[in-house]
Amino acid sequence: MRATLIHGPRDIRVEDCPYPQLLADTDALVRVTAACVCGSDLWPYRGVTETTEPRRIGHEFIGVIEAVGSRVTSLAVGDFVVAPWANSCGSCPPCRNGVQVACEHRATWGGTDEHGLPVDGGQGEAVRVPNAEGTLVPVPGVSDPDEKLSKSLLALSDVMGTGHHAALGARVAPGRTVVVVGDGAVGLCGVLAAKRLGASRIIAMARYEDRAALARGFGATDVVAERGAEAAEKVRGLLGGVLADSVLECVGTAEAMDQALACTRPGGALGFVGVPHGQDGLPMGVLFSKNISVAGGAASTRAYLPELLEDVLAGSINPGLVFDSVMGLEQAPEAYAAMDERRSIKVMLVP
Amino acid sequence: MRATLIHGPRDIRVEDCPYPQLLADTDALVRVTAACVCGSDLWPYRGVTETTEPRRIGHEFIGVIEAVGSRVTSLAVGDFVVAPWANSCGSCPPCRNGVQVACEHRATWGGTDEHGLPVDGGQGEAVRVPNAEGTLVPVPGVSDPDEKLSKSLLALSDVMGTGHHAALGARVAPGRTVVVVGDGAVGLCGVLAAKRLGASRIIAMARYEDRAALARGFGATDVVAERGAEAAEKVRGLLGGVLADSVLECVGTAEAMDQALACTRPGGALGFVGVPHGQDGLPMGVLFSKNISVAGGAASTRAYLPELLEDVLAGSINPGLVFDSVMGLEQAPEAYAAMDERRSIKVMLVP
Numbered sequence: 001m002r003a004t005l006i007h008g009p010r011d012i013r014v015e016d017c018p019y020p021q022l023l024a025d026t027d028a029l030v031r032v033t034a035a036c037v038c039g040s041d042l043w044p045y046r047g048v049t050e051t052t053e054p055r056r057i058g059h060e061f062i063g064v065i066e067a068v069g070s071r072v073t074s075l076a077v078g079d080f081v082v083a084p085w086a087n088s089c090g091s092c093p094p095c096r097n098g099v100q101v102a103c104e105h106r107a108t109w110g111g112t113d114e115h116g117l118p119v120d121g122g123q124g125e126a127v128r129v130p131n132a133e134g135t136l137v138p139v140p141g142v143s144d145p146d147e148k149l150s151k152s153l154l155a156l157s158d159v160m161g162t163g164h165h166a167a168l169g170a171r172v173a174p175g176r177t178v179v180v181v182g183d184g185a186v187g188l189c190g191v192l193a194a195k196r197l198g199a200s201r202i203i204a205m206a207r208y209e210d211r212a213a214l215a216r217g218f219g220a221t222d223v224v225a226e227r228g229a230e231a232a233e234k235v236r237g238l239l240g241g242v243l244a245d246s247v248l249e250c251v252g253t254a255e256a257m258d259q260a261l262a263c264t265r266p267g268g269a270l271g272f273v274g275v276p277h278g279q280d281g282l283p284m285g286v287l288f289s290k291n292i293s294v295a296g297g298a299a300s301t302r303a304y305l306p307e308l309l310e311d312v313l314a315g316s317i318n319p320g321l322v323f324d325s326v327m328g329l330e331q332a333p334e335a336y337a338a339m340d341e342r343r344s345i346k347v348m349l350v351p
Numbered sequence: 352m353r354a355t356l357i358h359g360p361r362d363i364r365v366e367d368c369p370y371p372q373l374l375a376d377t378d379a380l381v382r383v384t385a386a387c388v389c390g391s392d393l394w395p396y397r398g399v400t401e402t403t404e405p406r407r408i409g410h411e412f413i414g415v416i417e418a419v420g421s422r423v424t425s426l427a428v429g430d431f432v433v434a435p436w437a438n439s440c441g442s443c444p445p446c447r448n449g450v451q452v453a454c455e456h457r458a459t460w461g462g463t464d465e466h467g468l469p470v471d472g473g474q475g476e477a478v479r480v481p482n483a484e485g486t487l488v489p490v491p492g493v494s495d496p497d498e499k500l501s502k503s504l505l506a507l508s509d510v511m512g513t514g515h516h517a518a519l520g521a522r523v524a525p526g527r528t529v530v531v532v533g534d535g536a537v538g539l540c541g542v543l544a545a546k547r548l549g550a551s552r553i554i555a556m557a558r559y560e561d562r563a564a565l566a567r568g569f570g571a572t573d574v575v576a577e578r579g580a581e582a583a584e585k586v587r588g589l590l591g592g593v594l595a596d597s598v599l600e601c602v603g604t605a606e607a608m609d610q611a612l613a614c615t616r617p618g619g620a621l622g623f624v625g626v627p628h629g630q631d632g633l634p635m636g637v638l639f640s641k642n643i644s645v646a647g648g649a650a651s652t653r654a655y656l657p658e659l660l661e662d663v664l665a666g667s668i669n670p671g672l673v674f675d676s677v678m679g680l681e682q683a684p685e686a687y688a689a690m691d692e693r694r695s696i697k698v699m700l701v702p
């Protein structure tokens with residue numbers, strides 16, 4: 001089969017790889033109908049994190065179950081499933097606590113499982129899924145989704161659940177004022193999540209007109225293009241002299257975190273989901289004196305999938321709009337380049 | 352009148368000071384019946400924070416109103432009041448949000464008010480209280496509390512409300528498992544707060560037998576004397592192989608914060624109230640991968656006073672037990688030394 005590998009900075013290749021087989025009785029084999037490129041895939045792509053040897057890449061995919069191991073009973077061949085970006089067993093203490101990202105038996109897409117056996121990346125024609133029952137979420141009544149539905153289902157694998165995680169970390173609730181730092185797919189989904197949770201005012205920080213328009217479509221009441229201290233002052237002006245109750249940090253850089261902190265009112269809450277890069281640490285003095293709470297981290301999208309899936313199937317949210325481009329799997333190198341150069345918000349790859 | 356001044360490291364003196372007068376129509380004048388020494392007073396006492404010139408000190412006191420300004424209507428001469436450690440106006444946006452520590456018109460005990468006028472420290476015979484209505488909490492039905500009640504009322508000025516703040520930051524709730532780092536008065540009150548909020552298991556970290564005994568009396572189910580990684584392993588063992596749901600950091604040092612983080616389970620919550628000293632910043636990578644939420648900071652004890660006062664008056668909590676020593680105001684230098692050398696948990700000073 002064909003699948004992507006990263007060889008080094010700006011070197012993504014689509015190559016021939018062995019078609020996966022079941023290796024454990026808790027595995028499932030999924031034929032991928034759509035995958036995508038994540039903002040976090042751009043860190044090794046840009047060389048910010050090192051790639052020491054060629055490796056499979058991609059951790060968001062949807063598809064059809066082709067085979068299941070003998071101990072898999074809640075999933076069946078033919079089921080259409082969403083794979084969360086983080087594999088999880090579903091039964092260890094962290095999984096039971098709804099923190100599947102800390103699963104004690106977690107396998108890594110494009111890496112290995114807990115037994116050291118290779119696991120396929122998501123950007124390919126098929127994937128062996130360890131811990132299948134704990135990981136995969138079947139989509140009831142759907143066997144062959146159209147492109148629009150595929151996009152929204154694929155968004156549930158990571159970006160929509162991650163935006164929701166940021167909103168929960170920021171304690172978004174009816175009547176709260178919200179700022180979203182980051183206009184990538186996660187930030188935009190953060191806007192949608194804040195709207196879904198009843199925020200009264202949602203200020204999206206965006207500089208590109210297409211992203212600003214999508215943010216407005218997702219529920220942003222205001223868009224701010226300024227950065228740093230200027231952005232915070234703009235927020236204060238928009239909110240009648242006070243800063244925001246809830247701030248979502250969806251980038252991961254020190255600048256974004258500083259901006260997020262500067263926009264949060266005393267006693268406010270900051271939800272962070274950007275993978276930290278170049279951050280020295282959260283400034284304790286600011287947190288202490290301003291009483292800012294901080295919550296978030298890697299999102300257990302598996303935990304949120306059932307409720308978000310229900311809303312997607314009901315048509316009440318359409319997170320798939322973050323996919324402004326669809327390409328064939330063979331075009332993966334171009335998909336990375338388009339996202340890196342911000343020509344595309346997020347690209348869906350179809351094997 | 353007599354009041355304490357700090358002149359430099361380990362140099363506390365009781366001196367003659369002018370008896371305060373009303374300076375604004377929103378002031379009240381309080382005759383202090385009891386005051387105390389705070390753990391945070393020990394930072395300048397130890398020279399960790401610099402004292403550039405002699406200054407009044409102390410920020411916890413209770414007493415009787417002797418006079419009120421013309422715009423003070425909700426308080427009257429003769430009222431017995433608790434003064435929270437932080438002065439607050441009660442009507443600015445942070446005050447309305449329950450974050451009185453960020454009051455936009457806050458005066459500082461032993462410092463100045465927003466007009467630059469001097470404000471007395473709490474360790475003295477009387478205090479001019481700016482923003483009297485926003486700050487002081489009258490104690491209904493009490494005009495001359497005995498020593499036992501005085502201790503508990505005085506604890507509401509700071510340590511009990513601060514322990515409660517840590518518990519809320521750590522999301523303590525019925526059924527949650529709790530670790531408390533810090534066996535000072537705040538940590539001990541954190542144990543009591545966790546018990547009051549329904550925690551199922553409370554592990555106090557204490558090395559001194561008197562403090563361990565008090566922690567047990569306040570509701571600790573277990574006491575751990577180990578520190579660092581050993582402490583975390585002890586917690587894991589006590590909790591059946593998992594770390595704690597809620598951890599209260601009540602010290603403020605880098606070591607204490609590291610220990611608190613090490614004791615928190617993935618997805619758990621850390622409440623911090625120790626004034627940060629020597630901390631470089633919270634490690635973002637740990638927070639991200641473990642999904643640990645962090646909340647706390649300087650406690651708005653004014654916000655918690657009504658509900659905690661009700662419990663004190665009903666006799667359901669007795670936070671005054673943290674005062675294991677009572678001295679006259681003239682003995683303030685000895686009170687500081689006793690707390691610095693950990694011979695006393697907390698000293699009540701009676702003018």
